[in-house]
Amino acid sequence: MNKYRSHNCNELRKKDVGGIVHLSGWINKKRDHGNLLFIDLRDNYGVTQCIIDKDNSNFSKLEKIQLETVIRVKGKVLDRSDETINKDIQTGEIEVVIENFDILGSCKELPMPVFSDQEYSEEIRLKYRFLDLRRKKIHENIILRSKVISFIRSEMNKLGFLEFQTPILTSSSPEGARDFLVPSRLNPGKFYALPQAPQQFKQLIMVSGFDKYFQIAPCFRDEDARADRSPGEFYQLDLEMSFVEQENVFEVVEKLMANTFKKFSKKKLMFDEFPKISYEDALLKYGSDKPDLRNPLIINDITEIFTRDDISFEIFKKLVKSGSKVRCIVTKNTKDKPRSFFDNIDKWAKEQGASGMAYFTIVKDKEISAKGPVGKFFSKEALIEIMNKTNAKEGDSIFFACNKQKELEKITSMARDKIAKDLDLIDQNIFAFCWIIDYPMFEKDEQTNKIKFSHNPFSMPQGDINKINFDKPLDILAYQYDIVCNGIELSSGAIRNHIPELMYKLFSVAGYDKEQVDEKFSGMINALSYGAPPHGGIAPGIDRIVMLLANEKNIREVTMFPMNQNAQDLMMNAPSEVNENQLKELNLSLKLKK
């Protein structure tokens, strides 16, 4: 036994009754009966009830002690009578009668209570994160995170992957997110960048012949935060494999995800084999390349139907003529839903910046007709065609919107979520994984109208590489894939392009000449010229995996020391100003915007 404890606070059981023990921990809660005082002593492992009465000379000192003070108690383990057993804690059959105690760490008045299920403002939680982290729920989330990471690590080891560290100070690269820059003292005027991901390094590891690599890798991107996106930094399970095709990567990741999610959650997996959905299909059917497959609603394109003469919905017909599309969502058996249900969705759509959502319900008296504000614009025959096209039946309702494709995808995707939520169609006890595959290599930049890489410039284009038609770059698909779970993008990956000549060609399509590629990606392109194996990989986001497993909607709930939305660490006061000398040494001067 060391001087602080003979047992932890979750260790004592009936068999220990009669023993003299030392416990150390935080005062979780006091219940003061005047002549009898209960103290719940807490540590990482659990809680033990300690008790002292007024006959003990320490009584009045303990009575005055602040919650969250760290104390050591010495006492005798006592059996609890049947009526006083507490089934909610594992040590509930016993209690410790305090003989004496020492204060190991005193505590000022608390800015926030630790023993409480209440919600607190992020500001106070982040400022006093060390207190926040003592609280049960988040304490357990962080422990879960640790266990998940160590499980993943051991699974990867078992699969023959080797773990390597890659540099944190590296070079800035074009494409992708904003870099965090670090000025170099020894190289005035030059900057390192923190890696947005160890992308190039892991490919170099393959070129170096290590075959299978993984790392729980910190990634840094200077972009704005979201609930599921930490500002600044996050962690990926970065992995890369040599001599593989897409399917080989899927096999590894699918097994790893299934094992991890089965081990750490009671929720069921919707699919044992993850469905593969092409990017094009995903955008049509779900309006998004990160569909939540728990949601049964599917989007249908009914643009063509609006060219019929027996539809007199002139606003949509006019928009369709000028290139807009019409897409719809069918809700099953909603004919008896109140008017407010439909109007709310229309109103909601307007709030999202769309022109609203039209709707009608298909009813049949003698003949099929459409009930609802715009129902009168549709003939019986047109309705039957819509029903055929969308699988809608009598009693179902159809919500539809008209817009240019991209905006339409956005609003129908959000409507799919909104309607499913309103109708309570999503089973919360399921994880629905899927692969999104066949991403296009390039896309058109909306603002500049230029061709740019749609995902990763290092991806391998699909098909026979000698027959690629570079004149139609938007038609080139890549061996590029995402894994999605419950509408959250966990990861993207690709089979890489390991052929320098092909790389130059693809970069030239995106507007980079050979010199620029050589300069920006010198390490990579040079390495690929000295015998590179075909290789590919992926990088699932650790924070998001833990978030799903912990059933949390916010990534800060599974991050030990997160920054706030403005990328500030309120506890450590980062970022902070630096003194003139530091700047001078780095050859920097500040020119702040007013």
Add this chain to the structure above:
RNA sequence: GGGGGUGUAGCUCAGUUGGUUAGAGCGAUCGCCUGUCACGCGAUAGGUCGAGGGUUCGAGUCCCUUCACUCCCGCCA
């Protein structure tokens, strides 16, 4: 960069149509209480109503500006 929400005691919140001295629970302090486990009871302290300006006889409440936190859009190969 844009839009929404929130901001009242240390913490979580209530505060009506603009109307007297801004309330409650938890926490703190003091007192009572020997079987609680969210112990109970009584008392006390604690407020720049985020900040600034305006309207008004009168503003926590209405208007304008601004700040902070948060959610979303943009952004995130």
